[in-house]
Amino acid sequence: MIEVNNIEKSFGDAHILKGISTSFEKGKTSLVIGQSGSGKTVFLKCLLGLFTPESGTISYSGKIYSELSDDEKRNLRAEMGMVFQGSALFDSMTIAENVMFPLRMFTKQSKSEMEDRVNFVLNRVNLPDAHNKMPSEASGGMQKRVAIARAIVNNPKYLFCDEPNSGLDPKTAIVIDNLIQEITDEYGIITVINSHDMNSVMEIGEKIVFLKDGYKAWEGSKETIFKTDNEAVTNFVYSSELFKKVRRMYIEENE
Amino acid sequence: MQYLHNIGTYFLMIAEMFRKPTKWSVMRTLILKDIDDLIIGSLGIVAFISFFVGGVVTIQTALNIDNPLIPKYLVGFATRQSVILEFAPTFISIIMAGKVGSFITSSIGTMRVTEQIDALEVMGINALNYLVFPKFIALMLYPFVISIAMFLGIIGGMAACVYGGFSTLEDYITGIQYEFIPFHITYAFIKTIVFAFVLATIPSFYGYYMKGGALEVGKASTTSFVWTSVMIILLNYILTSMLLS
Numbered sequence: 001m002i003e004v005n006n007i008e009k010s011f012g013d014a015h016i017l018k019g020i021s022t023s024f025e026k027g028k029t030s031l032v033i034g035q036s037g038s039g040k041t042v043f044l045k046c047l048l049g050l051f052t053p054e055s056g057t058i059s060y061s062g063k064i065y066s067e068l069s070d071d072e073k074r075n076l077r078a079e080m081g082m083v084f085q086g087s088a089l090f091d092s093m094t095i096a097e098n099v100m101f102p103l104r105m106f107t108k109q110s111k112s113e114m115e116d117r118v119n120f121v122l123n124r125v126n127l128p129d130a131h132n133k134m135p136s137e138a139s140g141g142m143q144k145r146v147a148i149a150r151a152i153v154n155n156p157k158y159l160f161c162d163e164p165n166s167g168l169d170p171k172t173a174i175v176i177d178n179l180i181q182e183i184t185d186e187y188g189i190i191t192v193i194n195s196h197d198m199n200s201v202m203e204i205g206e207k208i209v210f211l212k213d214g215y216k217a218w219e220g221s222k223e224t225i226f227k228t229d230n231e232a233v234t235n236f237v238y239s240s241e242l243f244k245k246v247r248r249m250y251i252e253e254n255e
Numbered sequence: 256m257q258y259l260h261n262i263g264t265y266f267l268m269i270a271e272m273f274r275k276p277t278k279w280s281v282m283r284t285l286i287l288k289d290i291d292d293l294i295i296g297s298l299g300i301v302a303f304i305s306f307f308v309g310g311v312v313t314i315q316t317a318l319n320i321d322n323p324l325i326p327k328y329l330v331g332f333a334t335r336q337s338v339i340l341e342f343a344p345t346f347i348s349i350i351m352a353g354k355v356g357s358f359i360t361s362s363i364g365t366m367r368v369t370e371q372i373d374a375l376e377v378m379g380i381n382a383l384n385y386l387v388f389p390k391f392i393a394l395m396l397y398p399f400v401i402s403i404a405m406f407l408g409i410i411g412g413m414a415a416c417v418y419g420g421f422s423t424l425e426d427y428i429t430g431i432q433y434e435f436i437p438f439h440i441t442y443a444f445i446k447t448i449v450f451a452f453v454l455a456t457i458p459s460f461y462g463y464y465m466k467g468g469a470l471e472v473g474k475a476s477t478t479s480f481v482w483t484s485v486m487i488i489l490l491n492y493i494l495t496s497m498l499l500s
Contacts, residue, residue, distance in 0.1 A: 086369055
């Protein structure tokens with residue numbers, strides 16, 4: 001479990017995170033949602049250890065991150081997988097080399113063992129024939145799947161995704177969402193996704209944390225988000241006519 | 256104040272570069288790739304420039320000697336001294352600040368912009384060791400490039416001298432052997448090693464700590480070239496004062 005306890009983060013005069021507390025459970029897909037500038041990315045970077053909160057604590061399986069030594073922090077990071085908004089694939093490497101990279105860095109596996117594992121994860125993300133392509137030759141959807149393959153190749157305990165659907169068409173976005181959820185269930189990973197894609201919220205939001213102006217304004221799941229009368233959430237999630245209709249239909253069906 | 260901050264960050268970067276080394280099997284590949292990119296990839300332009308600038312130095316020297324009492328072998332002597340002491344180590348390093356320095360800044364800067372450096376850090380990898388250390392090791396072969404520049408500069412001078420009719424081959428060869436001081440070669444290679452360190456680290460600094468997008472990568476490359484050149488010129492002065500004065 002990841003437990004976040006009252007974290008605060010500022011950059012100069014800008015107070016970005018204002019006392020956020022929440023937790024993320026094993027085998028669940030959790031979404032952090034909110035408007036642009038609400039602090040989602042800073043929050044995710046704090047979870048990843050890229051930013052250090054000024055106060056509050058973040059603990060991973062009971063270990064408080066700020067109390068770990070540098071080596072322990074690096075070892076913990078080796079247990080994290082991250083899917084970046086722009087995929088962040090190493091453009092000097094082929095897709096297979098990208099996926100193999102964490103294995104080369106952190107394991108003592110033989111080349112054939114690493115190749116077997118790369119074949120397995122590339123098959124798992126439905127890219128069985130992409131090994132020798134360069135990232136620049138792959139479509140946005142393929143790049144995201146490669147990024148997911150790279151993130152899970154070393155059996156991470158924690159998977160973080162920063163807007164994994166940005167720039168993708170709706171059909172590919174659903175494929176990516178479902179893939180992340182399946183992998184989370186299958187391997188019992190703690191998955192935290194930053195998103196403002198409402199389709200993702202409805203599809204895979206087993207836990208949803210809504211941030212507004214650096215505060216945690218609401219917390220729930222895809223079931224409870226339909227029923228909430230929290231004004232900040234409804235203004236954000238149901239800002240489009242389509243989602244207003246979906247919400248009305250859901251409430252009518254369940255009454 | 257910003258300058259002081261940058262200088263402090265630069266030295267911290269150098270210290271961090273040597274900490275938490277990357278696995279040797281991975282590092283070996285990175286070093287070989289950087290040797291190919293930074294050293295082997297520069298040989299063509301260095302050879303071309305050295306040969307022709309060596310020729311120009313010879314022609315300029317020959318044309319400025321109009322006193323019949325000055326021996327003809329002085330052309331070869333002056334070419335050798337110019338090429339070994341200044342042209343090869345310093346002038347070529349300024350060229351390399353443009354070629355290799357811009358390559359280093361833009362490749363690391365692009366990795367920063369596209370979050371590839373964040374990806375390394377998230378994985379628990381010491382990104383500075385992974386990115387900068389192989390370049391530093393690769394550029395320790397830089398004296399090899401400068402040796403070629405020295406050789407081709409003198410050969411270019413010889414070609415210009417003989418085929419331009421400024422003196423005979425025998426005079427030129429006598430000139431390049433005249434009053435040869437082996438320490439001048441040592442001096443040139445000491446400078447070269449210091450410049451190699453500057454060429455590896457200053458462009459890496461500007462690439463690694465850049466913020467922004469594609470436009471800022473271009474700006475960082477330009478700034479890196481300016482500061483690398485300034486440091487090379489400044490260190491050239493300091494080292495010459497220390498070693499030859």
